[in-house]
Amino acid sequence: MRSAIPGTGAWCAGLALAATVALPAAAQDQATYARNLSSACFTCHGTDGRSVGGVPPALAGRDKGELLEMMKGFKAGTRPATLMHQQSKGYTDQQLEAIAGYFAGTTKGPAAPAPAARVNY
Ligand code: HEC
Secondary structure, three states: OOOOOOOHHHHHHHHHHHHHHHHHHHHHHHHHHHHHHHHHHHHHHOHHHOOHHHOOOOOOOOOHHHHHHHHHHHHHOOOOOOOHHHHHHOOOHHHHHHHHHHHHOOOOOOOOOOOOOOOOO
8 A cells, every 4th residue: 555645655664664573672671571570589499490409499390370379479468488478579460470470481400500619719
């Protein structure tokens, strides 16, 4: 279809192309956002949710819905905890969903060994 305004056809085609190219970048931003949020949990639950010896419980590769329900339970105070009440209260439900999705997408496995101590510095 010809554009009613001369010269806008190419501009519109360019815009449509930009929109399709921008989608993967937006998905990448969302993945980075979810990982950044989840990194606050790595200290205790291990990098990518693979905790050392399973204490506290590993989060890697678990069901997203189950993780989200547990986090909402901690946030509401209905699920017993020592410190997860505090850890969960700072997040919106949308952020908790992003975090649950991130850990569900990671692979179960043993925690990575700590890097060897450097002796030659
Ligand atoms: C300071 C250490 C610490 C941090 C940080 C932490 N957790 Fe926890 N987490 C625990 C402990 C300890 C438990 C056991 C419940 C309790 O005593 O609070 C637990 C339990 C859980 C459980 C329940 C697991 C199960 O199978 O019962 C989930 C889910 C969870 N944490 C998710 C998270 C998420 C998501 C984050 C980051 C937003 C996070 N935790 C940050 C220490 C931590």
